[in-house]
Amino acid sequence: MTQILIKNGYVFDPLNGIKGEVTDIAIKDGKIVDPRELNPEEGITVINASGKVVMPGGIDIHSHIAGPKINIGRMMRPEDHYTTNKPGVFPYIRAETGLSTPNVFRIGYEYAIMGYTLVAEPATPPVMTRHTHHELNAIPIIDKMAYVVVDSNWMLLDLITNNDPKLLAAYLSWILKATKSYALKLVDPGSDFAWLLQGRGLDISDELPVYNFTPADIIKSIAEAAQVLNLPHKLHVHCNRLGFPGNYATTLRTMELALNIHRVSEGLALHVTHVQFTGYKGDSWSTLESGGEEIAKELNSNPYVSLDLGQAIPDRAVTTMTADATFQFVLYHIMKNKWYSSDIESDGASGIVPYKYKKKNYVNTVQWVIGLEVALLARDISRVFIATDHPNAGLFTDYPLIFAWLMSKKARKIP
Amino acid sequence: MEFHHLGTKKIFVDTTTEPVTSLEEILRILSAKVLQIPHGTDIPLKSGEKRIIENVACPICAELCDYLKIEITGNRIVRNIGGCAKSVSKFLNYHKDRILKPYIRINDKLVEVSLEEALDKAADILVNAKYPLIYGLSITSVKTDEYAIQLAELLRGAVDNPSTFCHGPTSLAVQEVGGVFTTFSDVINLADLVIFWGSDPINSHVNHLSRNIVPKGRFIGGRKDRKIVVIDIRRTELANMADLFIQVKPGRDVELITALRMALHDLDIEVDNVAGVPRDMVYKLADMMASAKYGVIMYGLGITENGVKHRSVEELMKLVQDLNEYTKFAVMPMRGHYNVVGSNEASLWLTGYPYAVDFARGFSRMYVGVTTAMDLLINGDVDAALIVGHDPVASFPRKAVQHLSRIPVIVIDPKWSLTTAFADVIIPSGMTGIECEGSAYRMDKIPIRMKKILDPPPGVLCDYEILKLLIDRVINKKVGKA
Numbered sequence: 097m098t099q100i101l102i103k104n105g106y107v108f109d110p111l112n113g114i115k116g117e118v119t120d121i122a123i124k125d126g127k128i129v130d131p132r133e134l135n136p137e138e139g140i141t142v143i144n145a146s147g148k149v150v151m152p153g154g155i156d157i158h159s160h161i162a163g164p165k166i167n168i169g170r171m172m173r174p175e176d177h178y179t180t181n182k183p184g185v186f187p188y189i190r191a192e193t194g195l196s197t198p199n200v201f202r203i204g205y206e207y208a209i210m211g212y213t214l215v216a217e218p219a220t221p222p223v224m225t226r227h228t229h230h231e232l233n234a235i236p237i238i239d240k241m242a243y244v245v246v247d248s249n250w251m252l253l254d255l256i257t258n259n260d261p262k263l264l265a266a267y268l269s270w271i272l273k274a275t276k277s278y279a280l281k282l283v284d285p286g287s288d289f290a291w292l293l294q295g296r297g298l299d300i301s302d303e304l305p306v307y308n309f310t311p312a313d314i315i316k317s318i319a320e321a322a323q324v325l326n327l328p329h330k331l332h333v334h335c336n337r338l339g340f341p342g343n344y345a346t347t348l349r350t351m352e353l354a355l356n357i358h359r360v361s362e363g364l365a366l367h368v369t370h371v372q373f374t375g376y377k378g379d380s381w382s383t384l385e386s387g388g389e390e391i392a393k394e395l396n397s398n399p400y401v402s403l404d405l406g407q408a409i410p411d412r413a414v415t416t417m418t419a420d421a422t423f424q425f426v427l428y429h430i431m432k433n434k435w436y437s438s439d440i441e442s443d444g445a446s447g448i449v450p451y452k453y454k455k456k457n458y459v460n461t462v463q464w465v466i467g468l469e470v471a472l473l474a475r476d477i478s479r480v481f482i483a484t485d486h487p488n489a490g491l492f493t494d495y496p497l498i499f500a501w502l503m504s505k506k507a508r509k510i511p
Numbered sequence: 512m513e514f515h516h517l518g519t520k521k522i523f524v525d526t527t528t529e530p531v532t533s534l535e536e537i538l539r540i541l542s543a544k545v546l547q548i549p550h551g552t553d554i555p556l557k558s559g560e561k562r563i564i565e566n567v568a569c570p571i572c573a574e575l576c577d578y579l580k581i582e583i584t585g586n587r588i589v590r591n592i593g594g595c596a597k598s599v600s601k602f603l604n605y606h607k608d609r610i611l612k613p614y615i616r617i618n619d620k621l622v623e624v625s626l627e628e629a630l631d632k633a634a635d636i637l638v639n640a641k642y643p644l645i646y647g648l649s650i651t652s653v654k655t656d657e658y659a660i661q662l663a664e665l666l667r668g669a670v671d672n673p674s675t676f677c678h679g680p681t682s683l684a685v686q687e688v689g690g691v692f693t694t695f696s697d698v699i700n701l702a703d704l705v706i707f708w709g710s711d712p713i714n715s716h717v718n719h720l721s722r723n724i725v726p727k728g729r730f731i732g733g734r735k736d737r738k739i740v741v742i743d744i745r746r747t748e749l750a751n752m753a754d755l756f757i758q759v760k761p762g763r764d765v766e767l768i769t770a771l772r773m774a775l776h777d778l779d780i781e782v783d784n785v786a787g788v789p790r791d792m793v794y795k796l797a798d799m800m801a802s803a804k805y806g807v808i809m810y811g812l813g814i815t816e817n818g819v820k821h822r823s824v825e826e827l828m829k830l831v832q833d834l835n836e837y838t839k840f841a842v843m844p845m846r847g848h849y850n851v852v853g854s855n856e857a858s859l860w861l862t863g864y865p866y867a868v869d870f871a872r873g874f875s876r877m878y879v880g881v882t883t884a885m886d887l888l889i890n891g892d893v894d895a896a897l898i899v900g901h902d903p904v905a906s907f908p909r910k911a912v913q914h915l916s917r918i919p920v921i922v923i924d925p926k927w928s929l930t931t932a933f934a935d936v937i938i939p940s941g942m943t944g945i946e947c948e949g950s951a952y953r954m955d956k957i958p959i960r961m962k963k964i965l966d967p968p969p970g971v972l973c974d975y976e977i978l979k980l981l982i983d984r985v986i987n988k989k990v991g992k993a
């Protein structure tokens with residue numbers, strides 16, 4: 097029996113409306129209890145938290161921590177391990193390595209140090225999810241979960257064609273169960289199918305090859321199935337045209353879809369992920385501008401969507417990895433360095449390219465602005481999640497920087 | 512029989528009247544510690560209730576056929592439907608030549624001991640070693656791989672798997688340039704051009720063709736709609752069924768790959784013959800590749816282990832990257848052991864490196880040619896070895912094997928092998944995929960569930976259970992020593 101008493105901290109508990117009250121928190125056998133329930137005779141570990149904040153563990157809604165992509169990243173980037181090593185401490189602390197492609201131990205330890213207790217791996221192709229679970233199991237300390245990618249799966253595309261929503265919902269619920277995943281994920285909906293057949297991507301109203309419907313139809317069908325299934329996190333969407341100038345319009349159209357779906361279930365209908373990557377205004381890289389304001393406006397007027405930032409971190413070397421194989425092919429041409437791509441069992445595809453955000457690069461600076469603009473202009477911050485799409489726009493260990501940027505004008509000044 | 516290798520010596524194979532070399536003689540030549548291994552010990556079979564188990568995955572090669580139907584009566588496997596000849600033989604003979612008890616070596620004899628004694632002796636060997644090697648993995652589940660790597664880390668030793676001498680160069684090429692890969696289903700449904708380069712699935716992955724090339728796919732007909740090209744140093748059986756066979760000079764594939772890239776980039780090839788291949792043929796092949804709708808190069812050790820090693824694979828990766836400017840093209844490394852891919856994967860998520868991982872400094876390092884198992888043994892760098900589910904004595908060079916005769920060796924294996932004759936401690940394990948469950952990764956990285964269809968012999972544990980016990984003991988002994 098373990099008993100812990102956290103004394104005199106400023107307690108924050110949004111669910112119970114507690115905002116910085118100085119009070120004690122008692123834990124008995126892994127559960128929070130009334131401090132009077134602790135039995136002094138059985139020994140209590142007391143933690144003095146005076147002057148400190150006591151809050152629920154952080155939740156990271158989108159961080160690529162496990163599965164085939166991050167593991168290929170580790171293989172592809174030995175240079176990411178050099179000078180990052182930390183020996184283990186016998187017998188229980190394991191050796192750590194890697195920055196943008198950290199090994200499982202560094203992931204668990206670093207998240208725990210930041211006070212995060214639950215992290216979601218946001219893109220696992222169904223057939224690869226056994227692998228994803230192997231890695232999730234190997235990450236120490238924190239809780240983990242995964243979103244399963246369902247947008248370019250052939251059986252699913254057939255079900256959408258057949259226009260049988262019940263069967264579609266049943267199929268999706270089977271996928272969630274079989275892969276032990278938490279939520280459904282769409283990555284550049286339909287594009288991996290177009291990539292597989294024709295080596296190209298799609299915008300939200302382009303017709304898929306072979307099938308005569310559009311990515312918008314995929315989003316709508318699956319969002320409605322998620323309503324029927326009453327999933328807690330309904331649908332996690334990485335918008336079409338990610339990484340292309342002008343794509344903020346596609347993001348707005350994706351968000352608007354949340355208003356048009358048939359809602360039969362509580363809560364938000366759609367989550368739009370890493371909006372920074374799909375918040376580009378302008379028609380070329382040289383005329384690029386932030387679409388952050390428009391995205392924030394849509395968020396403010398549309399109560400059915402939430403989003404996360406995909407905040408770009410200046411001067412950060414990253415390893416981009418997405419199930420958006422088309423975009424990775426484009427990025428490979430920009431970087432002209434290493435490129436890894438893989439088609440995956442008629443389920444989807446993926447790509448990996450190393451990248452570096454530069455403080456003095458115009459595009460990178462605009463990327464930095466987009467994330468911050470969205471967060472600062474949003475009225476309901478409970479629907480805005482801080483994330484870097486680790487390790488795409490920055491690392492999860494960069495979060496304290498983002499907190500500072502959002503809370504302090506001084507911190508936002510580029511030196 | 513006469514084999515004629517282009518540019519190399521002629522090799523003659525003749526019948527002989529000399530007596531067959533005995534096992535004891537072979538062991539003597541290799542300077543084994545024990546000349547008599549108690550092989551011939553089978554699990555006693557009892558007939559009984561008949562059961563048919565479906566969708567069983569085959570624990571032999573990285574094709575990992577997972578559609579076998581296995582028929583069992585009692586503990587006797589009587590039928591394997593769907594498996595190739597190798598598979599049938601492994602399943603129907605699973606009970607033969609099994610190690611049924613733990614042993615330790617006393618002088619030149621293996622003596623039966625309890626599991627406790629064997630584990631204790633093994634832990635002593637490992638804790639007293641300055642720099643132990645753990646080798647093998649890959650013929651077992653990823654769970655076992657994970658424990659083996661943890662043990663190496665605790666001991667500050669080295670841990671390696673067989674990619675060290677098969678597809679290691681594929682990993683090295685990915686480290687350098689990346690690559691473009693694919694999976695079986697995409698090949699079946701889309702591939703209209705399949706090039707087998709330095710690989711021969713007819714002999715190595717017997718079901719590969721009937722599974723991936725012959726069937727009709729969603730966007731392509733069967734074999735007749737796919738062009739098959741074979742590139743090899745000699746006319747293999749596979750070459751005879753190909754639409755085009757290209758004979759390349761041994762060890763010079765990288766020149767041909769470079770020439771293909773030149774042809775693709777419209778550069779003039781000035782020589783009229785590249786690595787034994789006429790220039791026109793190079794242009795023809797480049798054209799075929801660029802005009803395919805979905806092309807795949809399935810390559811084997813003919814590319815990875817042909818002298819320039821990862822330079823060939825690196826050039827191959829660049830070739831497919833270039834081809835993606837024109838069309839869809841990918842590679843498929845024809846991996847060998849059924850879970851060698853899984854041992855790379857587990858090693859990557861735990862240590863950041865796919866094989867040849869060293870923990871001498873407490874963190875992971877990988878130096879090919881230094882921390883690779885073969886080099887550690889040949890250079891005499893390691894002072895103890897733990898071999899999990901492998902038979903290095905049967906496949907390693909003489910000098911490496913000799914070192915195994917000089918250092919204490921622990922073997923964890925279901926069956927007697929040449930390596931057991933070099934062991935100081937032998938701990939029997941159940942067979943993964945038959946007696947123990949777990950996961951293994953197919954050659955295209957798809958993880959497959961390996962089933963348990965029979966109980967291991969009485970008192971015999973699965974290898975991951977043994978490693979877990981060994982880890983606990985090593986921790987206790989090291990804490991005790993400190």
Ligand code: SF4
Pocket residue numbers: 569570571572573574575576593594595596597598715716717718719
């Ligand atoms: S091809 Fe390989 S995996 Fe398939 S049955 Fe034969 S040995 Fe087993």
Ligand SMILES: [Zn+2]
Pocket residue numbers: 158160218219370418485488
């Ligand atoms: Zn992401």
